[in-house]
Amino acid sequence: MSTVTADKVKTIKTLNNIAETGLNVFNTDDYKIDNNSENPDAIMVRSFNMNTLEFDKNLKAIARAGAGVNNIPVNKCTEQGIVVFNTPGANANAVKELVLTCLMASSRNLFEGVSWAKALDGKGEQIPKLVEAGKKQFVGKEIKGKTLGVIGLGAIGARVANDALELDMDVIGFDPFISVDTAWNLSRTVKRAMTIEELFANADFITVHVPYMDSTKGMFNAEAFANVKDGVHILNFSRGELVNEQDMEAALESGKVGKYITDFPNENVLKMKNVVPIPHLGASTEESEENCAIMAARQLKDFLETGNIKNSVNFPNAFLEYTGRRRVAAFHKNVPNMVGQITSAISSYNLNIADMVNRSRGEFAYTMIDIEDKVNGEVIPGLVEKINQIADIVTVRVI
Template identity: 45%
Template structure:
């Protein structure tokens, strides 16, 4: 998605999936447009493919299938099958150690299922929340760094977001981290292709000591490596995952449009205010996170003699979000609703505003401050 794809009337953007690297999030933030994702909606689908990846990385199933196809074409399958199966030996995953890097929805689910399969689990997640921790298997051992986690692992599952820029996660699995891998470690990447330094990993795989790479993303370096299995981004490609993500995205947008509620946004603060009384009017305001703006917003209501019934003001980085319920019966300043919205929207630092009234936000008014010009 590019900025020119976003019409001036767009209130919000929802991504059916966790990753938003195909959306110009920083620019949307500057424009005052919340971007939502659907964390966890496809977690089970991706987790199941990771479990499949564990097996693909431990048993040369794909190589064996391709070999049988070749023998079948020659009419030699029955004659050679017992002799040639020795070419595709493997190992069992029970009793082996899995390092799970990132313990969110997918990582925690992967850890639980791998534990049920008899694997030992080592986890690493510097941002581990209490909610996520409660979903982990009791026997999990938490490491204090990626290097520490992978150093004892037979299998490594990447489950972290891709973040560009300084301090981000681009190429986080590079030469330094790979140097801590066991010689026969299997790396599973069902998170993002850009997390892995392909050249460094190729050097590791060239050692041909049993190491494997199973990835759900195209790779210009490793696409035909004999120790790599590249899957065409099938992680969330199930009917169930697509339905879950679409339903979550639709519900998130509905809550935002009708009630001003923000949850699962990657650029706006979470915000939820109690249900609005049917006789009140709810106004949401998006502004730059700078001193004095909130005071000026409330001053506009005061000038109209409007009583604020309830309000919240939350901020995240450079953006602030306000939800204000007013009692229209208290107004005696002669300020019409459309005039009130214009005054609020055109305050310095304000990016946009919405007015919600009636049942379930049946009435809405959207206005933006675009470089000092009022758009409604």
């Protein structure tokens, strides 16, 4: 158990370079950016590997300026009551643009053609003739009228699907977990595949936009490649671990897979034929980095000041309009009568409850309770300690 109370000045530590526009979200009267702090209130991070770090008990939240959180020990954070945020959708346009760029460029053999042309340096006046004679080896195909299969129709996948339709492609999508919000944003012209095998069998190009987890690890494997159309192009801007590299190499050698475009090159991948290695540029735009930083900072600021949670990967999302009343925020095991015990502790101080919200996520839950009575701006003496004595409380904070 840990006790957290409101501080006048909160410390934010960054573990990577964070766009200045994001850091500017924190006003200097209430926040201090201190990258050397050993006990910050919150951490902002991009790709820094945090899996071996130990966390001070004062740490309340970590915000990843990006979507993936493999570099953060999420389970450990949950056990210690630390909220982990990410920024889904903030880099969606950047990734979408690169996917569509690579879709067209790979189909037209543009990458190979450019490399070949650059190798002509030094041929002098022969270059124009060599270009005309050699260009036939790079004859490609137009994407118009071809079928694009989109696996995962979240913020990125839905945008790719919609824009591919505008390029006169046929689009088939597969996502058994599609959200209502995404469904509203997805064109009705996108055809729905009932199984991933149906998508494999019909797509000339396949782009994947799903998170990396046990169920998706190595999803592109020999069994999957047996179901795809001969010569299919596969684009991976999600995670390298989604692909079984040994099976991919065999599929590329046989021609079953025509090209593999990946944002996650490594030594094995670079040795394969017909691979287009992109140096992890999916979200690498100035706009994307600023969008992610701003979104991450706003989520941190809102949580630190109001307790509200949006886009957490380990806590339940929870919102309670903040009116300035003293607020108790407790993270606890999702067990019966927990809310009753917390409210009883508050009532024992003759305090009235003005409003409350309770949300659960798996084995854990999060409760925010607003107190009607004025408390002269001070933390209620003894209340946090009393709530902390309740079994299965992880953290308590008074805002």
